[in-house]
Amino acid sequence: MAEVKIHAESRTEFGKGAARRIRRDNKVPAVLYGHGSDPVHITLPGHDTMLALKTANALLLIEVEDGESHLALPKQVQRDPIKGFIEHVDLVIVRRGEKVQVDIAVHLEGEAVSDALVVLEAQSILVEAEATHIPDGVTVSIEGLEIGAQIHASDLKLPTGTTLAVEPDTLVVNVTQQPTAEQLEGDTEAAEGAEAAPSEEPVAAAAE
Template identity: 30%
Template sequence: MAHVSLTAQTRTEFGNGPTRRLRRQGLVPGIVYQSGGDSLPLALPGHDLKRTLVEGRTAVIDLVVGDARPQPVLVKDWQLHPVRGDVLHVDFQQVDLKVEIEAPIPISLVGNSVGVRDGGVLDQPLREVVVSALPDSLPDHIEVDVSELQVGDSLTVADIQVPQGVTITSEPETVVASVLAPTVEAEAEGDEGGAAVEGESESGAGETSDE
């Protein structure tokens, strides 16, 4: 995966007041956790940061801080405004491109399953999987084909195919996706059965009364 470039400046003021001033200037506070060194507080252009998160949050970022040489980092975490969706804070982790790391990767279901065409409901209890790989080999997402799933079938982590150089470290028995039997029809049948029982009960009561 190609690297993404991002520039930043060091941040020397902290607290609510300086942070609000940064955001009014269109900047986002952040931090880089450096391997074997102190963490580095940053201020990043909000527009560029949001574009970076959209284009590839698992991609290696060549982060340039001031006049320093670019350093490879990965997005570790970020916080969003609950209403506007603006990035409020971001954490980066410095990485060694020659050392494997673990990272969560989103799962994308593809295909129209047989079970869904037969009226079943597709359920996806697992939205991401943890993998181990070199930073440059981390996929942006992992596709899981559900085309062959019938009602009652499921796929687990063990069924996922990943690119060469990528190893899944999540529990292999964890269910990724399944096709559930439709519940609406079952509920409707139950209601009809209940109505019939009520009708029979009323009829029986009437016959007893006539006697």
Template identity: 45%
Template sequence: MAEIDNKVPAEVRTQFGKGFARRLRAAGQIPAVVYGHGSEVLHVALPARQVSLLLRKKNAVLDLQIDGKSQLALVKDAQKDPVRQIIEHIDLVVVTKGEKVVVDVPIHIVGTQQSGSTLELDAKAVPLEAEATHIPEFIEVDIDGAVPGFRVTFADLKLPADVKVAGESEQLVVHVHAAKAKDSGETGAELAAELADEAAHAEHKAEIHAEQHDAEKAEALADAELSGAAAAAEAAE
């Protein structure tokens, strides 16, 4: 999949409320707030399709283009409709190049443990301190051939340069034990498949969201045309 440009046009908005937010979303935009570094809270509208694609990546950093100026911002929270899962609002934190931030980064399991043993996943993500513009997309854990007694903690993780764990170093990530009757544990392959399925499901959701935004926009335009036609008929009378 081609890399999505993280330069995002951000239109400053001065109108608020649920009604205005609905109109924004119908027009293919997402209301958002930008704050941090002692600056005043800035209310903006962002292009829904581009941002939805960028948010497929955990801890996305957007290069907001505001009134001709560039401002980096880390996605702190994306609020979604609980039913349709459409992004309704985004919280963004101002960051600068070289600044350190603490974020949760997903764990990716690769390989398969020794046959007859069971792998337990103790943490799906690890809290890391990293430069805002160099946050790793995920941390890989290789369990290929692991035997009962194998364990990986936060302290054992192989991290990129200038990245360090922000949580308890002894926190378990995964461990392997001997299989028991009716063991509910999963194999490494099953865990990897599960995590991959979650990622694919998230990507599919993003595509559905984009389609829903397009449908809402078309519906809003149709309503506007009908309202215009009604007004014209009334004037003619």
């Protein structure tokens, strides 16, 4: 994964008021931490940060105005729940050659047999990889899989240098029978019947 270089400014103002002023200038408050160092509070350019964080596990080369530079991975990204813009970023400092644990996406390719329902039980999987060689994801072929087939974490073909950080028997893909129209109709009727059924209130004992 290529490094994304981002120029940052040192930040000395804190609190909600300072954060709002930073965001009004189309910038993002952030903090760098890790490896036992004191947290470094910085301000990132809003547009560049948004573009960089569109890639999962983006490897960022943060160049601070005081001349220091840090290699970092996004640990937590806070977004506005309505407008979606980035409100704050926590960045963890990493080193070249260091192993880190990250979630990578699971992608399916191919088609199972007809009448099969393919359920992706794990949309991402936790792996360990070098900070500078984090894979974009892992692709799983379901081509021709029969009903009843399952794919576990141990079946995944990970890139060289990347290892599982979950139990090998973790279920990733489950192939089941596609429900029939009669089954779906029965489930719908059962659900509607449960909603229509009056609730039974306990009868209070008569006072003696």
